[in-house]
Structure formats: C-alpha cells, structure tokens
Amino acid sequence: MPPFSFVHSADLHLDSPFLGLKNLSDSHQKVLEILRNATFEAYREVIDLCISRQVDFLLVAGDVYDGASRSIRAEMRFRDGLQRLAEHGIRAYVVHGNHDPLDGWSHSLKMPEQVHVFHHRLESVVQRHTLRHAIAPRKLYAQCHRAGLARRNCGEEL
Numbered sequence: 001m002p003p004f005s006f007v008h009s010a011d012l013h014l015d016s017p018f019l020g021l022k023n024l025s026d027s028h029q030k031v032l033e034i035l036r037n038a039t040f041e042a043y044r045e046v047i048d049l050c051i052s053r054q055v056d057f058l059l060v061a062g063d064v065y066d067g068a069s070r071s072i073r074a075e076m077r078f079r080d081g082l083q084r085l086a087e088h089g090i091r092a093y094v095v096h097g098n099h100d101p102l103d104g105w106s107h108s109l110k111m112p113e114q115v116h117v118f119h120h121r122l123e124s125v126v127q128r129h130t131l132r133h134a135i136a137p138r139k140l141y142a143q144c145h146r147a148g149l150a151r152r153n154c155g156e157e158l
Helices: 026-053 072-087
Strands: 006-009 057-061 091-095 115-117 123-130 139-146
Touching: 006 026, 026 057, 026 072, 072 091
Parallel strands: 006 057, 057 091, 091 115
Antiparallel strands: 123 139
16 A cells, blocks of 8 residues: 555633633633633644644544534634635545534535535545655545444543
8 A cells, every 4th residue: 555644633622711710810810811811822833733744634533623512713714724724625524522522513615515514423534645755656546434422421432
C-alpha cells in the first residue's frame, strides 16, 4: 500500500465556556479571555498543520464542541477551518462524541463537500484519495466504520 498521512484530533471543545473560571476577579479577565480563545487557536493550529504537512485527511474523533448546545461562533469557526482544508484538497472525517451528540447540532451550517460526518448508525465509508506522498500518483481506498453518538449520555458503547 502506498504511504499516506493524516492528522487525528479529538476533544477540541470549541468555545468552551470555562465555567470554573467565571468568578475570576476583574484583574484576571485578560487570562479568561486568552483561555476562551485558546480552543479556537488550537483548532487553527491543527488546520495549519494539516496544510503545511499536506496531509491526505483530517480525522476529528469526537467532542468538537463542549456541549450539545453549541455557539454559532464555534460552528462557523469549525466549518471555516474545514473549508480551508477543502481549498487545499484535504478531506475531513468527523465523528460526534458524548459532548457534541448528533441531536444537539443546533445550527444547520453546510459543510464543504470534502467533509464526511458520521451519523448515529454504524456506517462504512469508502473514500478514494489521490495520495500526495506516493512516488507516482496512486489512489487510496480507505474504509472507515464508525457511528457518532445520537444523543448525550446515552450509554452507548463506542
């Protein structure tokens, strides 16, 4: 099989409210602001890494968001990062976890065509990729089996 590369990320928790820090004094508000933006900065760095390394795909394995109810800001940043990947010919595969179950997806933002979101039923996806790292252009047929969580705290085995 020809070589291929990908980036695996999980537990991004975009736009985490850091509730435990809400009682910080005014003198620490700058720290809180930095922390609130840290999840977005980390995600941007994941996207930048994928582009700079010219990977074949990104796998996002659960907990993109911090809760079932997510902010439009978090959803837009997530979609925009995936769009940047698509513009560079990089596919993405997204699986929902216990913090961001499928039933909590509140805003219906259209994802780029190069993004596959696994749904709550076990599914098998076969994707054909033109590999960037092969000596001669070759195709990779990747088969993924996964189901995203349908709802939060549903007790499903992963």
